[in-house]
Amino acid sequence: KAGVTQTPRYLIKTRGQQVTLSCSPISGHRSVSWYQQTPGQGLQFLFEYFSETQRNKGNFPGRFSGRQFSNSRSEMNVSTLELGDSALYLCASSLARGGVNTEAFFGQGTRLTVV
Amino acid sequence: AQTVTQSQPEMSVQEAETVTLSCTYDTSESDYYLFWYKQPPSRQMILVIRQEAYKQQNATENRFSVNFQKAAKSFSLKISDSQLGDAAMYFCAYGTSYDKVIFGPGTSLSVIP
Numbered sequence: 001k002a003g004v005t006q007t008p009r010y011l012i013k014t015r016g017q018q019v020t021l022s023c024s025p026i027s028g029h030r031s032v033s034w035y036q037q038t039p040g041q042g043l044q045f046l047f048e049y050f051s052e053t054q055r056n057k058g059n060f061p062g063r064f065s066g067r068q069f070s071n072s073r074s075e076m077n078v079s080t081l082e083l084g085d086s087a088l089y090l091c092a093s094s095l096a097r098g099g100v101n102t103e104a105f106f107g108q109g110t111r112l113t114v115v
Numbered sequence: 116a117q118t119v120t121q122s123q124p125e126m127s128v129q130e131a132e133t134v135t136l137s138c139t140y141d142t143s144e145s146d147y148y149l150f151w152y153k154q155p156p157s158r159q160m161i162l163v164i165r166q167e168a169y170k171q172q173n174a175t176e177n178r179f180s181v182n183f184q185k186a187a188k189s190f191s192l193k194i195s196d197s198q199l200g201d202a203a204m205y206f207c208a209y210g211t212s213y214d215k216v217i218f219g220p221g222t223s224l225s226v227i228p
Contacts, residue, residue, distance in 0.1 A: 033215070043206065043218035056215045090160065097212070104216070106152075106160035 006107035018079040025093030032074040037088040119219035127225040136192045138207030149190045150208040202226045
């Protein structure tokens with residue numbers, strides 16, 4: 001079956017702009033989690049969605065938001081981009097919440113560069 | 116707050132040899148899960164091995180095994196018969212059934228032919 005699909009793979013944006021990233025989970029998976037990966041900070045949890053509801057949120061400013069649709073696809077939005085938002089954004093999907101009781105499958109990520 | 120620490124930013128191993136990656140964590144919970152994830156240069160993160168805290172037996176997956184020391188809050192990964200394809204970033208992670216999964220900073224493993 002198809003894996004987790006993240007689009008776009010690469011993105012270049014200017015400071016102050018906004019961006020929307022998309023994640024399509026594995027069919028049947030209802031949990032989607034988002035992570036920001038940077039060389040200095042490692043993997044930082046952004047948020048988790050399960051059945052269209054945000055279940056957990058990391059320590060990120062309100063410029064970072066997300067949502068999940070009825071088909072479990074999820075989008076992440078970052079407004080008023082800053083240089084420090086440049087990172088690899090990873091999405092993970094799992095059958096159950098948080099990928100703890102079942103395996104979490106990761107997408108290949110979206111590489112966002114803010115200039 | 117729960118934290119995950121990986122004290123070895125970089126490790127290297129000769130092909131066919133054995134290497135152990137360290138991980139410690141801090142938690143006040145008694146029921147939790149521990150994971151090792153591998154992220155090769157292609158970037159897709161994959162699960163290597165998972166351990167339930169209530170299980171005393173150490174998990175194994177082919178050449179990968181863990182040494183889980185619950186009292187010491189230690190969860191190391193042993194890779195036997197290392198192969199070139201094992202070269203990757205390895206992340207230790209912690210989670211509970213009701214909260215987010217927390218990742219360590221990662222260990223970059225190089226395999227020397």
